[in-house]
Amino acid sequence: MRAVPIALSRSRGCWRTTTRVFVGTARGNTIGPGNEFAGITQGACTAHTDPVQLYDGSHTTVTGNYFHGNDTIIMAPDGGEHVVISDNVMVGDGYRPAVQLGSHSGTSFVHNTVANIDVAMDHKPGQPASRNGTVRDN
Numbered sequence: 001m002r003a004v005p006i007a008l009s010r011s012r013g014c015w016r017t018t019t020r021v022f023v024g025t026a027r028g029n030t031i032g033p034g035n036e037f038a039g040i041t042q043g044a045c046t047a048h049t050d051p052v053q054l055y056d057g058s059h060t061t062v063t064g065n066y067f068h069g070n071d072t073i074i075m076a077p078d079g080g081e082h083v084v085i086s087d088n089v090m091v092g093d094g095y096r097p098a099v100q101l102g103s104h105s106g107t108s109f110v111h112n113t114v115a116n117i118d119v120a121m122d123h124k125p126g127q128p129a130s131r132n133g134t135v136r137d138n
Contacts, residue, residue, distance in 0.1 A: 027101060032088070033064020040070040041094065050075040054083060063087050071095045073117065077102035077124060085109045092117035103127045108134040 037051035051067055054060055054076035062085045069071045071094030074085065083104060090112055092098045097118035101107055107130070109119055119138075121130045 023046060028059045029057070030061045030063070031065065032062060035065045037065060037067045037073075038069045042071050048072075048075075055079055056080060058082055060084075061086075065089075067091065069093050070098075072100075073098040075100055076104070079103040079127075080107060081105045083107040086111050089113045090117055091115045101130060101133070104130040104133055106132045110137050112138045114138050 002088070006011060036094070040049050040051045042049050042062035049070075050072050051070050052062060052074045056079040058081035060080070060083045062074065066088050066089045068089075068091040073090050073092070076083065077100045080101065081104070083098070083101070084107070086108065088095060090098065093114065096102060099109065099119040101109070101119070101121045103123045106119065109121070119135060121133045121135060123129045
């Protein structure tokens, strides 16, 4: 298991790094438990803001975190394999779908407590469709 650093610095009202946790093409990372992601909003920022962004990685686990007051929650529209998102509390306050899982294979979104969010397990135009995913017990 590898630790994922979280940097929380602001510059002129926008986050210097607009994604709090970015996991790209990595394998086996775990985000959580015990993190709180709050108040990460687009505002006047030119780059989009995401508390967690996954990019084409595999076997990442997001578990036991508290997300609230953010425009999005988990942005992962560019592929992933066997990602597990479980036992989180997610309260939506902006963009829908707040959780985007595009072109995923074998990903599970299970046993999360959610309010005011949509979860999309789909794909971008021209990309492969998500398959063998599980969304249940939320």
